[in-house]
Amino acid sequence: MGILCMPISDRLPRRLIILIAFIAVANLPDWPIPGWGHDRLIVSHSILVNGAAIVCLAIGLGLQGALYRQTYRRLFIGLMISWLSHFLLDAFYVDSRLAIFWPFSQATVSVPVPWLKTLPHVPPPFDAPVTRILIFEILTFCPLMAVALAFRRWKAS
Secondary structure (H helix, E strand, O other): OHHHHOOOOOOHHHHHHHHHHHHHHHOHHHOOOOOOOHHHOOHHHOHHHHHHHHHHHHHHHHOOOHHHHHHHHHHHHHHHHHHHHHHHHHHOOOOOOEOOOOOOOOOOEOOOOOOOOOOOOOOOOOOHHHHHHHHHHHHHHHHHHHHHHHHHHHHHO
16 A cells, blocks of 8 residues: 555655555554553454544644645555555454454454464564465465556556
8 A cells, every 4th residue: 555655756765664654554453552452353453443543643634734634645545544454454364353343342353364374473483384374475465565566657657
């Protein structure tokens, strides 16, 4: 998403900062924040909790000046889509059960893709199970990045 939303004319350092911001926001539900509930995928993976945070950020953007809003609207929308895409991608993992409607429902969502599994531990070490999981993730998600890069080049020309 960061590749698609980045202004075409930006210099390399700014593009890197934007891509790092997209990576950070897309992984925000997995951050080890106390009380965030990531260990059980409850609070951190609730669409309602994250949606409320996104609405607050949108209000904050709306309170900025018109030039600021116009300049950063596309990036902001891309960041929010990246943030929300985390839940869809997490639902694809076989051993994942997301309580996306917490606190109103304890029901969990899972749409497992057989070859996507969560890491048994945070690397390092890169043992055989971790390496296998990372290879399958690369083979699954790199084609999406290639499509985004191709679309960006086509749009730029």
